[in-house]
Amino acid sequence: MSNLPAAPISTxxxxxxxxxxxxxxxxxxxxxxGAIGGALARRLAAPGTHxxxxxxxAVRLAAIAAECRAAGAVVALRQIDLADTASMLAAIAAExxxxxxDSALLVAGQGDTVAPGQIVEPAEQVARLAAVNFAGPAALxxxxxxxxxxxxxxxxxxxxxxxxxxxxxxxATYAASKAGLARFAQALRLAVARHGxxxxxxxxxxIDWAGGGRPVPRILLLPLDEAARRILAAFAAxxxxxxxxxxxxxxxxLDRLLPGVARDALLRRLRP
Ligand SMILES: NC(=O)c1ccc[n+]([C@@H]2O[C@H](COP(=O)([O-])OP(=O)(O)OC[C@H]3O[C@@H](n4cnc5c(N)ncnc54)[C@H](OP(=O)(O)O)[C@@H]3O)[C@@H](O)[C@H]2O)c1
Numbered sequence: 001m002s003n004l005p006a007a008p009i010s011t012x013x014x015x016x017x018x019x020x021x022x023x024x025x026x027x028x029x030x031x032x033x034g035a036i037g038g039a040l041a042r043r044l045a046a047p048g049t050h051x052x053x054x055x056x057x058a059v060r061l062a063a064i065a066a067e068c069r070a071a072g073a074v075v076a077l078r079q080i081d082l083a084d085t086a087s088m089l090a091a092i093a094a095e096x097x098x099x100x101x102d103s104a105l106l107v108a109g110q111g112d113t114v115a116p117g118q119i120v121e122p123a124e125q126v127a128r129l130a131a132v133n134f135a136g137p138a139a140l141x142x143x144x145x146x147x148x149x150x151x152x153x154x155x156x157x158x159x160x161x162x163x164x165x166x167x168x169x170x171x172a173t174y175a176a177s178k179a180g181l182a183r184f185a186q187a188l189r190l191a192v193a194r195h196g197x198x199x200x201x202x203x204x205x206x207i208d209w210a211g212g213g214r215p216v217p218r219i220l221l222l223p224l225d226e227a228a229r230r231i232l233a234a235f236a237a238x239x240x241x242x243x244x245x246x247x248x249x250x251x252x253x254l255d256r257l258l259p260g261v262a263r264d265a266l267l268r269r270l271r272p
Pocket of ligand 1: 030032033036054058060080082110132159160205206208
């Protein structure tokens with residue numbers, strides 16, 4: 001059994017990976033085959049960590065696993081589709097029964113928008129994004145939180161999006177699924193806080209990585225490694241909600257304060 005401190009640790013510098021590792025130890029990362037999940041795995045990989053890396057793409061999973069093993073971590077891979085709820089819940093029960101998971105970083109998710117010329121997202125896309133961005137991670141967090149509450153300790157990070165703050169006409173389901181996940185994370189945090197379990201929601205704006213190809217102003221982009229550093233800093237500090245970069249908190253405030261007519265006019269001008 002693990003004997004981690006239950007209380008949030010608020011003073012750990014994000015760069016001090018070895019200290020972080022002692023806190024996190026057996027760590028699940030979903031979306032480990034992706035840009036952000038992979039960057040988080042690289043930062044956490046060190047002697048003493050046991051990483052459970054989940055994703056779908058076997059080649060990218062194997063590549064990140066090799067890097068993490070080279071850094072001294074013990075690594076186990078799992079190819080899994082988070083839209084397959086039954087398989088996912090069976091997998092998490094098996095992993096946690098084998099040895100308790102101390103920390104879970106639920107990063108996996110999909111971004112999607114209307115296609116050029118389309119006004120409304122296809123219904124299939126709506127159902128897929130709702131499953132992968134909301135139902136999957138929320139169910140996984142619930143399964144883990146239940147077990148962590150029984151142990152009186154544990155940490156769960158959910159990666160949302162700053163898109164959750166806005167009614168994006170071109171990305172209605174992405175915004176809505178991340179808004180749902182955010183509300184779930186905030187409610188779960190309140191439910192489990194007194195049982196030694198910490199829930200952290202991180203809402204990133206735009207993260208800059210090679211495959212991203214984003215036509216957005218540089219001022220809104222956060223480099224991938226800096227994003228990973230800030231996400232882990234928020235997680236280690238036991239923050240309830242971190243918006244990165246902070247300027248997206250200003251955009252959220254603007255969305256809340258603008259008169260409805262002005263806000264709608266601005267949102268209608270946005271393009272994928
Ligand atoms: N990049 C940004 O600017 C940004 C901004 C805000 C929020 N986010 C959020 O950050 C998270 C990671 O994004 P990213 O930029 O790292 O994207 P990414 O490189 O496309 O990675 C997405 C990850 O999610 C996994 N995934 C997708 N669908 C899955 C499914 N059905 N079952 C299991 N795994 C699935 C992918 O696995 P495979 O590749 O193996 O299929 C991949 O590991 C997402 O939740 C995203 O919404 C990103």
